[in-house]
Amino acid sequence: xxxxxxxxxxxxxxxxxxxxxxxxxxxxxxxxxxxxxxxxxxxxxxxxxxxxxxxxxxxxxxxxxxxxxxxxxxxxxxxxxxxxxxxxxxxxxxxxxxxxxxxxxxxxxxxxxxxxxxxxxxxxxxx
Numbered sequence: 001x002x003x004x005x006x007x008x009x010x011x012x013x014x015x016x017x018x019x020x021x022x023x024x025x026x027x028x029x030x031x032x033x034x035x036x037x038x039x040x041x042x043x044x045x046x047x048x049x050x051x052x053x054x055x056x057x058x059x060x061x062x063x064x065x066x067x068x069x070x071x072x073x074x075x076x077x078x079x080x081x082x083x084x085x086x087x088x089x090x091x092x093x094x095x096x097x098x099x100x101x102x103x104x105x106x107x108x109x110x111x112x113x114x115x116x117x118x119x120x121x122x123x124x125x126x127x
Contacts, residue, residue, distance in 0.1 A: 041094075042097070049063055050063070057108045058104070066104055069103075
């Protein structure tokens with residue numbers, strides 16, 4: 001009887017753990033699934049936008065605009081994820097995230113250009 005209870009407990013433990021481990025597993029050495037990568041990219045980009053505004057690299061208006069665009073991408077991701085992401089949907093999301101990342105870079109470069117122009121004008125006594 002004792003052997004039966006132990007084996008039943010082990011079997012139930014394995015049966016409960018198997019779906020959780022298989023959820024994001026793609027094989028040895030392949031890393032996280034593409035949906036997990038997209039979630040990380042969204043969070044990473046959200047953090048970078050907020051840091052850029054905190055450091056005054058972009059204005060609050062630019063931050064709001066970028067966060068609104070990122071929110072639209074995140075909503076599309078949630079909508080796509082409900083029925084499973086197709087390869088085309090994944091590629092669309094990655095492309096949109098990359099475009100937004102480039103937009104953030106452009107906004108930050110524009111800010112640096114404005115700072116240099118302001119300093120140059122200050123040295124010349126202009127305003």
